[in-house]
Amino acid sequence: MTNTKIIVITSGKGGVGKTTTSAAFAMGLALEGHKTAVVDFDVGLRNLDLIMGCERRVVYDFVNVINKEARLNQALIRDKRTENLYILPASQTKDKESLTMEGVETVLNELKETFDYIVCDSPAGIEHGAFMAMYFADEAVVVTNPEISSVRDSDRILGLLASKTKRVVENRTPVKEHLLLTRYSPERVSRGEMLSVKDIQEILSIPLLGVIPESEAVLTASNQGVPVIANRNSDAGMAYQDCVARFLGEDIEMRFIDPKKKSIFSKFFGGN
Amino acid sequence: MPNSAKHDNKAAFDLKGTSFTILVLSLRKNDLDAAAVQLAEKVRQAADFFHNAPVVINLQHLDEEEHIDLAMLVSIVRAQGFIPVGITGCTEQQKHQAAAMELAVLTTRASGRAQDEETEEFFAEEPVLIPLPAAQEKPTTATDTSLILTEPVRSGQSVTVEQGDLTVMASVGSGAEITAPGNIHVYGTLRGRAFAGCNGSPKARIFCQRLEAELVSIAGIHLVSEDFPAHLRSKAVHIRLHGGRLHITAL
Numbered sequence: 001m002t003n004t005k006i007i008v009i010t011s012g013k014g015g016v017g018k019t020t021t022s023a024a025f026a027m028g029l030a031l032e033g034h035k036t037a038v039v040d041f042d043v044g045l046r047n048l049d050l051i052m053g054c055e056r057r058v059v060y061d062f063v064n065v066i067n068k069e070a071r072l073n074q075a076l077i078r079d080k081r082t083e084n085l086y087i088l089p090a091s092q093t094k095d096k097e098s099l100t101m102e103g104v105e106t107v108l109n110e111l112k113e114t115f116d117y118i119v120c121d122s123p124a125g126i127e128h129g130a131f132m133a134m135y136f137a138d139e140a141v142v143v144t145n146p147e148i149s150s151v152r153d154s155d156r157i158l159g160l161l162a163s164k165t166k167r168v169v170e171n172r173t174p175v176k177e178h179l180l181l182t183r184y185s186p187e188r189v190s191r192g193e194m195l196s197v198k199d200i201q202e203i204l205s206i207p208l209l210g211v212i213p214e215s216e217a218v219l220t221a222s223n224q225g226v227p228v229i230a231n232r233n234s235d236a237g238m239a240y241q242d243c244v245a246r247f248l249g250e251d252i253e254m255r256f257i258d259p260k261k262k263s264i265f266s267k268f269f270g271g272n
Numbered sequence: 273m274p275n276s277a278k279h280d281n282k283a284a285f286d287l288k289g290t291s292f293t294i295l296v297l298s299l300r301k302n303d304l305d306a307a308a309v310q311l312a313e314k315v316r317q318a319a320d321f322f323h324n325a326p327v328v329i330n331l332q333h334l335d336e337e338e339h340i341d342l343a344m345l346v347s348i349v350r351a352q353g354f355i356p357v358g359i360t361g362c363t364e365q366q367k368h369q370a371a372a373m374e375l376a377v378l379t380t381r382a383s384g385r386a387q388d389e390e391t392e393e394f395f396a397e398e399p400v401l402i403p404l405p406a407a408q409e410k411p412t413t414a415t416d417t418s419l420i421l422t423e424p425v426r427s428g429q430s431v432t433v434e435q436g437d438l439t440v441m442a443s444v445g446s447g448a449e450i451t452a453p454g455n456i457h458v459y460g461t462l463r464g465r466a467f468a469g470c471n472g473s474p475k476a477r478i479f480c481q482r483l484e485a486e487l488v489s490i491a492g493i494h495l496v497s498e499d500f501p502a503h504l505r506s507k508a509v510h511i512r513l514h515g516g517r518l519h520i521t522a523l
Contacts, residue, residue: 126428148446152427155445159426203463205424205443 004112007119008137008175010161012153014124016145017182020218021240022121023051024229025141028244030085031229034116037076039107040090041133042123043098049089052079053225063091066103072110081230086115096129104132126160136166139176141209141247145183146195151203154179158204178209180243185214186259197257210243212236213256293418295322296360297349298330302338308348315352327354328378332361342369418454425450425464432470446486455479465489469513478511479523493518 009022019042026038040048043063049055054077060070065088072088079085088111091098111118122133134140140161144154161175168174181197188194201208212218217234221227229244231237235256242252299307315322327349334340342359349356358376359366367377418436425431425440427447438452443460450456450464453471455478462480469476469491476490484506487496490513501520508523 152446155424155427156447158424159429159445159448162423162426163429202461203443203445 004115005117005138006108006112006136007117007139007141008122008134009119009141009143010122010130010134010157011124011143011150012126012130012157013145013150016143016150017212017218018124018143019047019051019121020222020228021141021143021180021182021212022048022119023227024237024240025244025247026087026117026119027079027082027085027227028229028240029117029119029248030079030082032244032248033084035084035114036117036119037086037088037111037115038119038121039088039111040121041099041129042121043090043094043096043129044092045123046090046092048087048121049077050225051222052077052087052227054079054087054089055225058089061089061091062107063094063098065107066098066100072107081226096123096127096132099129099132101132101135105136108136126156130157131160131164134161134165134175137161137175138167139178141178141180142204142206143180143182144200144204146181146185146189146197146200148195151195151200154204158206177206178247179204179206180209180212182212183214184211184256186257190259197254208254209246210239211254211257212239212243292326294357295325295327295354296330297327297354298333298361299340299345300333302334302340304341304344304348307345308351311348311352323353325354326357329356329359329375330361331359331363331366336363340366342366343373346373346375419452424460427464444485446484452476462488468511474513476513479509481508482506483509483520488518488520490518495520 007025009018009025011018022038026036029036038048038052039062040046041062042048049058057077060075062075064070065072065075075088077087077089079087108118120133120137123129142154142157144150158177161177162168165175179201181200184197185194189196197208197211213235215234215236217231217236218228221231228234228236229240232241239256242255245252329345329349331340346356356375358378359370360378362370362377370377417434418438419431419433420439420441421431422441424442425444425448427445430449430451431438432451433453435453437454437457438450439457439459440450441459444450444458444462444464444466446463448464449467451467451470453469453473453476455476456466456468458466458480461482462485464485465487466478466480466485467489468478472491474491478488478490483500483504485497487494488511490511493513493516495518504520504522509520510523511518511520513519
């Protein structure tokens, strides 16, 4: 495919929802009919297989393919629920240095022959693994929590995206950046306990792709090994669907950014 | 990161005023032969700096009554590798000549002569408006190495200019550092650290649209965020060194 897009899901900070987002995003793209591969770059701390619920089917991994110990289609795991969706798991035993620049490029080029979208799940931090995940990207989804340390780390990642990626080195148009806020709680924002969408956008000044509300559905989904986007009734699932649609060019209004209006009953009975 | 293009994919272009640093050749006497010889000598010393450099010809120092062979002057300048883009400080008649040669007539607040009322009004908002390709935005002369950044300075980035001022037309992130021997201007929020007068110049100043800095320093004298007066936090301020102390005042 000549139009394959490589998307890196990155954040700098750990625990903000990169892997959750990678899984949801990749499944969302596949559900829209795009052939999608999601690649775990977190060598040594692999998680994506768990979130995708395919941990029992991992035979070969990303590093095996780089080291030519396995062919790419031996390592790719087909998602049982969704057509068009494949997972390339990370190695749990190797270290991040196993991801060589040439090796990663070769694997991505081979994936490009078959897939419309390649979603790269970046490890936390700004070390080699994160650098490899972002280096070949065409677009970046910067996952940020509404708290200052996460915002500052995202700012740092944006600086690296603008200076240390292949597109910049080759003088092509820079990596297209999208802001994705996760674990957002409009109620806490309204009480002044959390940074608002507006605050964060003002600091990071990149376009907003979407806001994922803090939701119990996310933890449940992770533990079940089902990407949260598959739960079409959950707020987080719906929010991810909106994000994917926006990413694909649809104009959809932001949801889950205002506090829930309490119903008459909850006002009387204090419940919700 | 061309922000404007990214945020707005409807408009095919933006039309905005921008200031450029540009060479001005001010003719001191109406002796084109001498000017040609001296200009050639100047170019010989630093050919690279002047090659294809845009230049504005300033005639304000010459007597209004004197006839100047503008066509000849332009060809002398062009022969040395400059690109004449406009004239300034000229008479009504010279304006017509310039128009015939497709040169812009420029007015600055200081360049008296051409400022009849009409042009004063037209240029009131943008004193210098020179049609140049965007690539010329970086300083091209040895006399001015100031830097203007249009993109945000992100956390972890460090920007240092060797000479002159540093201007950032966006925000400076928390954990970023900007350093200049001259003044620092931030037309966004300053959240990181700013070091003006880094070569020891006590006259350097820091200006910012919104002060949320971690640290500001002029000539090595610094103040950390904690020491900023509360009422000036998140305000547009001006910081200078006076009597060995930094003074922050609202703009």
